[in-house]
Amino acid sequence: MTDAEMIGYLWTHRTQDHPLYSDEELMIERGEGVHIWTRRGKKLIDGFSGLMVVQVGHGRQEIADAIGAQAAKLAYYPTTRQFSNPPAAELAAKLAQLTPGDLDYTLYAVSGAEANERSIQIARHYWLAAGRPRKYKIIALQGGYHGGTIATFGVGGSADQIKAYEPYRWSGFTRAQQPYPFRDRGKGTDEDLVRRCSDALIAAIREADPETVAAVILEPVQGASGFVVPPHGWLTRVRDICDDLDVLMIADEVITGFGRTGKWFGVQHEGVVPDLMSVAKGITSGYLPLSASIARAKIADAFDRESTEENVHPGTYAGHPTCCAAALANLAIIERERLWENAERMGARLHAALEKSVGGLPIVGEIRSRGLLIAVEMVDAQRRNQALDKKLIAKLSTRAWERGAVAPAAGSVLRAAPPLSISAGEVDELADIMAGAIRDVQDDISRATRTAATA
Numbered sequence: 438m439t440d441a442e443m444i445g446y447l448w449t450h451r452t453q454d455h456p457l458y459s460d461e462e463l464m465i466e467r468g469e470g471v472h473i474w475t476r477r478g479k480k481l482i483d484g485f486s487g488l489m490v491v492q493v494g495h496g497r498q499e500i501a502d503a504i505g506a507q508a509a510k511l512a513y514y515p516t517t518r519q520f521s522n523p524p525a526a527e528l529a530a531k532l533a534q535l536t537p538g539d540l541d542y543t544l545y546a547v548s549g550a551e552a553n554e555r556s557i558q559i560a561r562h563y564w565l566a567a568g569r570p571r572k573y574k575i576i577a578l579q580g581g582y583h584g585g586t587i588a589t590f591g592v593g594g595s596a597d598q599i600k601a602y603e604p605y606r607w608s609g610f611t612r613a614q615q616p617y618p619f620r621d622r623g624k625g626t627d628e629d630l631v632r633r634c635s636d637a638l639i640a641a642i643r644e645a646d647p648e649t650v651a652a653v654i655l656e657p658v659q660g661a662s663g664f665v666v667p668p669h670g671w672l673t674r675v676r677d678i679c680d681d682l683d684v685l686m687i688a689d690e691v692i693t694g695f696g697r698t699g700k701w702f703g704v705q706h707e708g709v710v711p712d713l714m715s716v717a718k719g720i721t722s723g724y725l726p727l728s729a730s731i732a733r734a735k736i737a738d739a740f741d742r743e744s745t746e747e748n749v750h751p752g753t754y755a756g757h758p759t760c761c762a763a764a765l766a767n768l769a770i771i772e773r774e775r776l777w778e779n780a781e782r783m784g785a786r787l788h789a790a791l792e793k794s795v796g797g798l799p800i801v802g803e804i805r806s807r808g809l810l811i812a813v814e815m816v817d818a819q820r821r822n823q824a825l826d827k828k829l830i831a832k833l834s835t836r837a838w839e840r841g842a843v844a845p846a847a848g849s850v851l852r853a854a855p856p857l858s859i860s861a862g863e864v865d866e867l868a869d870i871m872a873g874a875i876r877d878v879q880d881d882i883s884r885a886t887r888t889a890a891t892a
C-alpha cells in the first residue's frame with residue numbers, strides 16, 4: 438500500500454493550515470532536537486514543538502530509555518483507591534515540589550481536555566463537600582480553549598467548533614472578557630484594560646449569582662486565540678476577585694506549563710497560586726500522553742480522608758506507570774538544562790529579531806511574546822484595526838514551510854513556540870524564515886496594489 442492509500446484510512450483533522458500540500462508531503466517520520474523530517478526527506482525547524490508540546494526537543498534517548506525500562510518492569514497497572522505505582526507517586530511528589538504554593542495533590546488523566554474536566558469535577562465535588570451544593574457554574578474567558586470534549590467545548594471552543602454539539606450544551610458555562618491589549622487597549626493604558634475586564638468578570642459572576650458559581654477557568658496566556666498575553670496584574674486581579682466572591686480559580690496551564698513562558702508555570706509571572714491547575718503537553722514533552730489536575734491543600738482537605746465514598750471517578754490510564762516514568766525523565770531534563778531560563782532568553786531573542794526585521798511592515802500590527810510563545814499579529818495594511826485577509830494569513834504558514842520551518846498561522850496571527858532547548862543559532866534561523874514569509878506576503882500585497890493602480 439502506498440503512503441497516500443494508508444493515510445486515506447486516518448480520520449484526519451483537515452484543518453487548512455497547509456492548503457497547498459498533499460497529505461503525503463505532510464507525513465512526519467523523524468525528529469531530532471528542534472528539527473523534524475518528512476517521510477520524503479524534507480528537513481524543517483519545528484517552530485511549534487508539534488502542538489506546543491515537545492519542550493525538551495525531539496529524539497531524547499534518556500526519555501526513550503526510561504519508557505523502555507518502565508514498560509519492561511511494569512507497563513501498566515491502574516491507580517484506584519487501592520493501588521499506586523512508584524513512578525506515579527514519585528511524579529506526584531515532584532509536581533508538588535515544582536508547582537507554586539500548596540498545589541500538592543495530583544489527579545492524573547491523559548489529555549489536556551480531560552485534565553480540565555477533572556479540575557471542573559474536583560471544583561464541583563469541593564463545593565458539595567463544603568456543604569454548598571448550589572455552586573456548579575464555570576466562568577471562562579472569551580477566546581479561551583480548554584479542549585475538544587463536549588464538556589470542555591461547553592467551557593471554551595469557538596462558535597465553529599461547537600455548533601454541531603449545540604443540542605448537547607450543558608447549562609452553567611458562561612464567558613467573560615479576556616484582556617486582549619492589541620485589540621482592546623484603545624487609547625487607554627493596560628491598567629485601564631485590566632480594570633475594565635475585572636469589572637466585567639465581577640459583573641459576570643454577580644449576574645450568575647456567586648452562590649451558584651463554582652470556578653473561573655483561564656489560561657495565563659491564551660493559546661488557541663493567538664498567544665494573547667494579558668497585561669501584568671490581570672492574574673492577580675482574577676485571584677482577588679475569586680477570593681472576594683468565594684469562587685475557585687482554575688489555571689489551565691496545558692500550554693503555559695513546564696517552562697514554556699520563561700517560568701515553570703505561567704501563573705508564577707505574578708506569584709499567583711490557583712486553587713486547581715490543569716497540566717498536560719509539556720509534562721512529558723509528548724513522548725507519551727499524560728495530564729493532571731493539581732489541587733491545593735484547602736481543596737483536598739475538604740474531603741474526609743477516612744471516607745470510602747468516591748468523589749471524582751479516575752480513568753483506566755490515570756497514573757499510567759510508563760507515562761509517569763516518561764514525565765520524570767522529561768522533568769529531569771528541563772531541570773538539569775534549566776530550560777525555562779533558555780525559554781526566557783531565546784523568546785526575547787526571537788521577539789527582538791522579528792521586531793527588527795518586520796516590526797515596521799504595514800501588515801504587522803504587533804509582535805508579542807511571553808517566553809517561547811511568540812505571535813505576530815497580522816493586520817490589513819490600510820485598515821490596521823482589521824485582521825489581514827484569511828487567505829494571506831494561511832499563505833504565511835506555506836511560505837514558512839517552503840523556507841524550512843513549521844510556523845502555523847491561525848486566526849489573525851503567525852505563531853512560534855519552538856522546543857525550549859532551541860539554540861541562539863536556531864532561533865536566528867527561525868526568525869529569518871518567519872520574517873522571510875511575512876516579507877513574501879507583504880511583497881505580494883504591494884505588487885498587487887501596484888498592478889491595480891496601473892490597470
Ligand SMILES: Cc1ncc(COP(=O)(O)O)c(C=O)c1O
Nearest residue numbers: 548549550582583584660691692
Ligand atoms: C490551553 C489548552 N487547554 C486544553 C487543551 C486540550 O488539550 P488536549 O488536546 O490534550 O485535550 C489545549 C490544547 O491545545 C489547550 O491549548
